[in-house]
Amino acid sequence: MVVVDGREEEVQEPTGCEERIFVSVRLRPLNDKEIDRHDVSDWECISDNTIIYRNGLSVSEKSMYPTSYTFDRVFSSKCPNRRVYEEGAKEIALSVVRGINSTIFAYGQTSSGKTYTMTGITEYAMADIYDYIQRHKEREFILKFSAMEIYNESVRDLLSLEGSPLQLRDDHERGTVVVKLTEETLRDWNHFKELLSICEAQRQIGETSLNETSSRSHQILRVTVESSAREFLGNDKSSTLVASVNFVDLAGSERASQTSSACARLKEGCHINRSLLTLGTVIRKLSKGKNGHIPYRDSKLTRILQSSLGGNARTAIICTMSPAQSHVEQSRNTLLFASCAKEVITNGQVNLVLSDKALVKQMQREMARLENELRIARTRPTSSISDALLREKDLEIEKLKKEVAILIQQRDLAWSVVEGIRQTANNESPGAEKLVKVSSDSQYPKLRVRDRDSLDSANSIIVRPVLSVGVRSRCPSDIQSFTSEENFLQLPDFKLTIPRPSASSPQLSPRFSVFVGSTLRQEENNYENSETPCKEVRCIDPNSSMNRYLDSSFSESRPKIHHDGSSPGENTTISGVIEVDNEDISKQESKSSDLNKNMVFEPPEKAYLCQLKHEPYGCRSLRFTRSRSCKASLMTVSQWIEKAEENDGTSPVQNAKDFTERPYNFHRKSSALKFDHQGEAEEFIRNESPNSSTSATVNELNAVKSPLESQSSFTSAAGWSVRVPTPGNQISTDFHTSTRGTEEMSSNHKYDNQHGDSPVTNATPETYGSSSAWPSEFKRLQKEIIELWRDCNVSLVHRTYFFLLFKGDPKDYIYMEVEHRRLSFMKNTFTDGHKMVENGRVLTRASSEKALRRERQKLCQRISKKLSKVEIENLFRKWGIELNAKQRRLKLVNLLWSDCNDMEHIAESAAIVAKLAGFENPEKTFKEMFGLNFTLGQHTPMRHNTLKRSVLSML
Numbered sequence: 001m002v003v004v005d006g007r008e009e010e011v012q013e014p015t016g017c018e019e020r021i022f023v024s025v026r027l028r029p030l031n032d033k034e035i036d037r038h039d040v041s042d043w044e045c046i047s048d049n050t051i052i053y054r055n056g057l058s059v060s061e062k063s064m065y066p067t068s069y070t071f072d073r074v075f076s077s078k079c080p081n082r083r084v085y086e087e088g089a090k091e092i093a094l095s096v097v098r099g100i101n102s103t104i105f106a107y108g109q110t111s112s113g114k115t116y117t118m119t120g121i122t123e124y125a126m127a128d129i130y131d132y133i134q135r136h137k138e139r140e141f142i143l144k145f146s147a148m149e150i151y152n153e154s155v156r157d158l159l160s161l162e163g164s165p166l167q168l169r170d171d172h173e174r175g176t177v178v179v180k181l182t183e184e185t186l187r188d189w190n191h192f193k194e195l196l197s198i199c200e201a202q203r204q205i206g207e208t209s210l211n212e213t214s215s216r217s218h219q220i221l222r223v224t225v226e227s228s229a230r231e232f233l234g235n236d237k238s239s240t241l242v243a244s245v246n247f248v249d250l251a252g253s254e255r256a257s258q259t260s261s262a263c264a265r266l267k268e269g270c271h272i273n274r275s276l277l278t279l280g281t282v283i284r285k286l287s288k289g290k291n292g293h294i295p296y297r298d299s300k301l302t303r304i305l306q307s308s309l310g311g312n313a314r315t316a317i318i319c320t321m322s323p324a325q326s327h328v329e330q331s332r333n334t335l336l337f338a339s340c341a342k343e344v345i346t347n348g349q350v351n352l353v354l355s356d357k358a359l360v361k362q363m364q365r366e367m368a369r370l371e372n373e374l375r376i377a378r379t380r381p382t383s384s385i386s387d388a389l390l391r392e393k394d395l396e397i398e399k400l401k402k403e404v405a406i407l408i409q410q411r412d413l414a415w416s417v418v419e420g421i422r423q424t425a426n427n428e429s430p431g432a433e434k435l436v437k438v439s440s441d442s443q444y445p446k447l448r449v450r451d452r453d454s455l456d457s458a459n460s461i462i463v464r465p466v467l468s469v470g471v472r473s474r475c476p477s478d479i480q481s482f483t484s485e486e487n488f489l490q491l492p493d494f495k496l497t498i499p500r501p502s503a504s505s506p507q508l509s510p511r512f513s514v515f516v517g518s519t520l521r522q523e524e525n526n527y528e529n530s531e532t533p534c535k536e537v538r539c540i541d542p543n544s545s546m547n548r549y550l551d552s553s554f555s556e557s558r559p560k561i562h563h564d565g566s567s568p569g570e571n572t573t574i575s576g577v578i579e580v581d582n583e584d585i586s587k588q589e590s591k592s593s594d595l596n597k598n599m600v601f602e603p604p605e606k607a608y609l610c611q612l613k614h615e616p617y618g619c620r621s622l623r624f625t626r627s628r629s630c631k632a633s634l635m636t637v638s639q640w641i642e643k644a645e646e647n648d649g650t651s652p653v654q655n656a657k658d659f660t661e662r663p664y665n666f667h668r669k670s671s672a673l674k675f676d677h678q679g680e681a682e683e684f685i686r687n688e689s690p691n692s693s694t695s696a697t698v699n700e701l702n703a704v705k706s707p708l709e710s711q712s713s714f715t716s717a718a719g720w721s722v723r724v725p726t727p728g729n730q731i732s733t734d735f736h737t738s739t740r741g742t743e744e745m746s747s748n749h750k751y752d753n754q755h756g757d758s759p760v761t762n763a764t765p766e767t768y769g770s771s772s773a774w775p776s777e778f779k780r781l782q783k784e785i786i787e788l789w790r791d792c793n794v795s796l797v798h799r800t801y802f803f804l805l806f807k808g809d810p811k812d813y814i815y816m817e818v819e820h821r822r823l824s825f826m827k828n829t830f831t832d833g834h835k836m837v838e839n840g841r842v843l844t845r846a847s848s849e850k851a852l853r854r855e856r857q858k859l860c861q862r863i864s865k866k867l868s869k870v871e872i873e874n875l876f877r878k879w880g881i882e883l884n885a886k887q888r889r890l891k892l893v894n895l896l897w898s899d900c901n902d903m904e905h906i907a908e909s910a911a912i913v914a915k916l917a918g919f920e921n922p923e924k925t926f927k928e929m930f931g932l933n934f935t936l937g938q939h940t941p942m943r944h945n946t947l948k949r950s951v952l953s954m955l
């Protein structure tokens, strides 16, 4: 069933099939000569299929020759031609009327009866063809006759021979007799018989002309039958079936040795044998399959009969043999040939010659079929591809869902921080909002630094610490410049934008100390190369004593400090013009010297990165970000202890460099923060890293009153500072990214309102402060946090700090919430088997456990130093440790913070850790440190990119 022109047509396609050559063997009777010489018959057909050698074989002959041969048919000497035709050739010969080529061979030695057999078969076949035509008159048959002879490897057309009566006929074509069998001719059987007789006559003529050489030539009578193909193609009368039947009378297959020794005869025999030998070779090869080369071209005979030998034809071979004993050798060769021939497979196909119309139809059918196949083929792969794509997309969706969950956590956490800052600022400076409103630069609500010239004309200063969350892609070169291990993206940054100061506000004139390190220069050079100059410098507390922070290695390259008239130690404000008095920087920054003139830097160990930018509108902003040099400042107490322990035995100078500040420089930032035992902490630092500069730094912490402190500013342990506004300047917190532009805080609040899923943004201190629910909520949060500390192996020092610091004040809610979320995130991350990166370190649950063990060991070492013998023994007794037990100190330390359900135990543990760590009044610690610190403990819950994304998604 095929579709043509949109119609389905059922067409009987002519088909052929593979089949073996039909091989039969025919014995002739002993002829007169054989009888005369008393030759005997050695062969006998014992059945329709088997012929045997009657005489007994010698032992040697038995090993060489079989005595019995089986074929499709065997015909005895008494079998008439009719039966040989009927049983050995008819079916195959008549295939021609169905459009299938066919060939009837007669193979055998000379005088074995080939001609005798083929004459009878040809006559009967033609008679049957005639009968068939008579019964299928509607098919309009055309018969074409041709006869050829192959002699000495030359082909002759027997029908064009001189004197042939066929030449006189009108429908004669050279070498072919064409007889259109019309009603008239079909009625004239005699006429058809005449044709046959003509052919026979022609053959006789050929024989005559060859001077009795006919037995040494191969003669082929070919009858081509053409008829309409209506039987196969329905109404299409123009297409035809064309097939030929070949009647082949081969030359004798005797050996060359039996030919005349005369030269001519020898040559003739060679040629005969050439065709016969090639025929034998072809048959033998074909009997073994068609894989190898078949030498059809090696002889004329095989070339002409190529399609009949293993090709598109049905073939029957009748092997004739003499029964005489004297010809036994030739007879065996004939049987051997017949045995090979019966293995040959042919594949006769119906030969359909399509008319143009039928050809078009056929092509259409083929196209329709191919299109169907293509459609199916497209459907199948598409389906499989779709499945694969769906699976891939599903995985991607799952992955994105997880990322979204993480980002939501990060967003909430970041907003918690922002809210905390905002609330702190509002609480401590009620006039801040009002001052913000009177900003002179309403068009650009973010804070900016203008050129010095313009600063002169400025009439106000607005300092707005802006939570920048580390996205600095406003100029692409930023990113390129920060491909180092700096993880400024990891932590929220503040962008401090300082607009022009007011000339009438001299109290706001900035007085910054300036220190520029080599790292800074390199970074600045990077910025210089960018189209948008972004200057990253170190900005510090504007305190003249900052030069003390310089260590010996740095002091050589430190720039000159310019105080702009301010005396060291003078309380100055952070807001306003930042002045730079550094020759090196001025040279390097000659192209933008106006920027440097207003910049103040601090030494790397104490620095926050302050990024000064040219903005498209000509303004500049200072951005505080983390730098490599302030990386140490990001470390927590526990990290500090851990690091100190790690560096035991290493250069103490290195220790001093790495562990100089946190949380101690944070103490420095807060005037209210004074440890009773701070001296012990400092002593510890000196003991661990007896670097003079570091010691000086620590010693200066209390001695120096930061201008930030004067403004109620504070610095988070995360490495950036937030200043609480005081009357006279304006401070507000904001949350923005450089790439997305700036948005007013109000818009962020809108976001909060629209996304009320954050309990932090929904809850306010007032909410808890005015509610009796807060104490219970605090206890719940505290208990969960304690459990999370345990689950996340958080530093005991951190726990202690936090526990002692947040004791239930309603304002603590934000820090409790932040801590809770941070720990939850951390726990989930560890539970999922993920890693976290903190300051370039990969943190896992295992590594956190290891760090906690080290911290306990470190604390264990400090027991003897920090506690008296009596205190220690009392603790052992109270905690159920035998006084003479091995490793009793370590057992004691291991018990610290071990029972999360016993708040008395927790409180006692905190007291012990505080004493061991040397900070016994942590309640005086600035609480914002925890609210803003993402790196407390050993872990950093946010990764650079995820945090960045989370911020972008929020904006």
Ligand SMILES: Nc1ncnc2c1ncn2[C@@H]1O[C@H](COP(=O)(O)OP(=O)(O)OP(=O)(O)O)[C@@H](O)[C@H]1O
Binding pocket: 027, 028, 029, 031, 077, 108, 109, 110, 111, 112, 113, 114, 115, 116, 117, 214, 215, 216, 250, 251, 252
């Ligand atoms: N089955 C048969 N019954 C009676 N006579 C036969 C039979 N087969 C062959 N003959 C006779 O044997 C003689 C030789 O036969 P034929 O000419 O057909 O042999 P051939 O194989 O064609 O020889 P060549 O190879 O020389 O052409 C003929 O006189 C023929 O009449």
